[in-house]
Amino acid sequence: MSSNKIYFLVFVAIFFCTNIQGQDADKKQSLTDILITIQNQYNYQFNYEEETVKNIEIVPPVLDFPFQSVIDYLRKQTNLVFTVIDDNFVLIKKRKTTILVCGYLKDKDSQKPIVNASIQGKRTSTTSNTDGYFELNIDAENELLKIRHLGYKTRTVSYSGFNTDDCLSIALVRQEETLSEIILSTYLIKGIDKLKDGSFQIDFSKFSMLPGLIESDVLQSVQAFPGIQSSNETVSNINVRGGTHDQNLLLWDDIKMYQSGHFFGLISVFNPNITKKVSLQKNATDASYTDGVSSTISMKTDTKLNDNFNGNISLSFIDFNGFMDIPLSKKSSIQIAGRKSLSDLVKTPTYDTYFERISQDTEVETNLADVRNSNEEFNFYDFSFRWLYKISDSDEIRLNFINIDNELVFNESATINGTERSIESSLSQNSIAGGLNYKRTWNNKFKTDFQIYETDYKLKAFNTNLIRSQRSLQENIVSETGIKLHTMYNLSDRIRWDNGYQFIETKVTNLDDVDDPLFRLLISEVLRTHSLFSQAYYTSENKLTNLTLGIRYNYLDKFKKHLWEPRISFNQKFLNDFTFEIQGELKNQNTSQVINFQNDFLGIEKRRWQLSNNDSIPVITSKQLSAGVSFNKKNWLITMEGYYKDVDGITTQSQGFQNDYEFVKTDGSYEAIGVDFLIRKRFNNINFWCSYSYLNSDYTFDSLPEINFPSNFDITHSVGLGATYSTKNLKVSAGFNWHSGNPTTRPELNNEVTDDTINYDPTNSDRLNEYFRVDLSAMYQLHLGKKHQLSIGASVWNLLDQQNIINNYYRINTAGEVEEVTQNSLSIVPNVLLRMNF
Incomplete structure (x- = not known):
């Protein structure tokens, strides 16, 4: 196009614009008059409110151009919205600024x-x-x-x-907890994962199956992890990295529990139907928790509201179990779970094996030569309740209640002065606890959690010595009240900051009452603890770095004692498939279990809870550091973690000595150094794992003749092998467990007794035979319609009926000779399960 043509087009454009818009400023007219003129010229009707065009004056447009050009001019001059609609109507509105x-x-x-x-x-x-x-x-x-x-x-x-x-x-879309994402899924089996804060989570709604278990027993399940053992095969004696059972903090919906086992320790008291998730922390415990210098095991009920009624009933060789989830409205539901032993109706092979195990070397099994035991009866039950009410999307109330009971009754009979006499002896163990929790979400960054709970535990034994006409009563009672306020604030998508306050009042009462000779000792102690805690969680933008830093301050008012507890957990993913982790913590606890005499409480549940007195029973303190690395790729998982742990303030009474230190009362410490190793591989429906743990744990008691010697829980080597096969309807699991024999103290060879006293070799200088066990379990599911499902399961514990010795001690018999008393593990234990889900 030539330059002359371009100039001509520019001139024409300027000319037209000037004719339409370039009017003299003093020729402005009101918009109302202009609209009337345009209506007459173009035969269009304008609709508007008087307020819309009031007081607006503009230079009128040239009416020789098309109607649309005139409308465009009006839009520009008035900043109003002119909308041309059918039937020659134009709608005039004020322009919205937003x-x-x-x-x-x-x-x-x-x-x-x-x-x-x-x-x-x-x-x-x-x-x-x-x-x-x-x-x-x-x-x-x-x-x-x-x-x-x-x-x-x-x-x-x-x-x-x-x-x-x-x-x-x-x-x-819901996001359960941004800062607690899984870093290692299917850690052992499906349903067991490792989280970014270093804890392990067991989700029983996704749980596969562990060898020897057909129900999701919480405290049996955690023993499958490397570094966790039970030296006597019970859930009431779980040893985490060389610690005693009382060094584990057990929480059920954040309520502290002082009882853990039915059958006095053989199965967990926590009903698997209502316990949906479990968190296990061996180190770097969340700063909102205190107590439990060896581990924290936190069990949770379901936090979701179900719209439809559902439940199940089940029957096994041990108990009858029932569960119901009942929606009360769109905002509220209750869950109820109950379990009762079958021993009232029938004595199954499983019951007989369990009863034989708990009664070994106790007054139930063996009594004085002239006393006969009969009519032994053991029963247990538990009842759990959870009410959830969503007041609004911002407010939620949860109410929990649990009641647990174990009772053993038997008759002691003897012929005295030609007269047959019989009297009943009994042992009962009961826990009752309740908690109220209120959660409030204030906005998308800040929420609070307030809780108050009461937990009560009672162990009671009534025993009569027919020969001596002596009656004895023993009681151990714990009553605890707790209040906790926990705040959570999201500083950003990557940083969360938690703070809170906790108050705990613990009262422990011990009673020993004998009528002949008359003796009564009642000791009741109370300790109150005030705590403040603060913790920050950081996750990098690329999700490869996670850091948790926490601090907890505890004030024990009775002793005027101040305790600081820093916590750290750090993990870093590198080279795509590797993760490095380091954890550390300082913790304390002021309750522990002690054994005054091995025959206390009929010799069955001889441990009693006792409060620290800051003197002969110190406040237990611990420090722990661990570091590990993991590799996760193509269904392979390999982890290795080393740790150092030092626990101070333990007493000889809490360690269960049965040698010449049995009646010595002093305090000391223990150190544990160890390594936990795990390798796991998945092949389609098959999951295989192998774990190994090494532990070197030693006592230090400055006031004993032997200052340093191996711990009673120093199980040096332990190995676990397991495999599961899972399809939609079938689950099969098999496993094998082996570990070094428990430490033991033998009498001196050829110099066993001096002045009716046993002469012992150096403490824990020998070991019992190695422990070995093979387990098997299977479960098959039948779908009976859309809502009904029948599960049929079977398991065998100790399939090869291996006779493992788990404890021994020595005593002098009537001939003045030393004899060995041994305690065996469970023999072969079969079990079956029928469960109907509806």
């Missing part, structure tokens, strides 16, 4: 409205109401909205996604 968008927020799964969600524009923001509804003015059509709510994934929505005729329905 664009209004609206929507409804709903949970993607439940379709329930989401309240108090934050909707953030470039310069404006709002929150959703009780219906999940929101309105927001934005500046431009290219503006992006960010929608946030605590517990949900953040979502970004553009203006183009909104419907101009109706409000947009927006679904948000």
